[in-house]
Amino acid sequence: MRIDIISLFPEMFNAVFEQSIIGRARLSGRVDIIVHNLRDYTYDKHRTVDDTPYGGGSGMVLMPGPLYDAVTKVKSLPVGYMKEPQRLTVFMTPQGEPFKQQTAKKLTTIDQLILVCGHYEGFDERARMLLADLEISIGDFVLTGGEIPAMAITDAVVRLLPGVLGDEYSAHEESFTENLLEYPHYTRPRNFKGLEVPEVLLSGNHGEIAKWRKEMAKERTKKRRPELLK
């Protein structure tokens, strides 16, 4: 899979995508992540990307021109040796479709995912109309830009790609897929500041342990996220 990100702050992604599981997935060639600077697609000497809103009001709006040129260029790039790669352009916006584990799963089937990060007051509506196949929101809160949503989506998708997680992990995947929150985890020491590890986990009885974990997961979900059980 190939993921292209278009942003005014491409440096923001370096540390995040070089670390840990995502970093390893890139090194092993399971994903190609390329970050593009929107400013490289400007046409004036000041490299302008935004302008004042028609109709007045505060803040600036991202001009459609540079966005159009950037997305068009990125869509023309090869994806491996594929003849007709499936490409999807996604705008990160607070008005987008709520991002779910199910969305992440669906996106793993795309050959080239293009994530476009907005800033200031957002995108000119025509950029959205002409370029966005999908708009995604990572939750009901406001951020200064789409970079953190793009990182979140990339992380959620890449960890689902074949071979990215070790086997011990991937079975674990169940949690959100089954619409349950995770059961509580414990490691050493057995007693920490007077708090004991539940006896069943020390029993060596794997059937009982599985039953207890399922029960705890259900209980937690009922208490914290009852809407997930419906």
Ligand code: 4H7
């Ligand atoms: C596109 C349009 C996503 C991108 C507007 C992006 C939250 C999310 C942005 C805006 C985002 C999310 C610009 C609207 C800054 C608000 C103060 C970038 N925020 N913004 N304004 N929930 N912000 O996924």
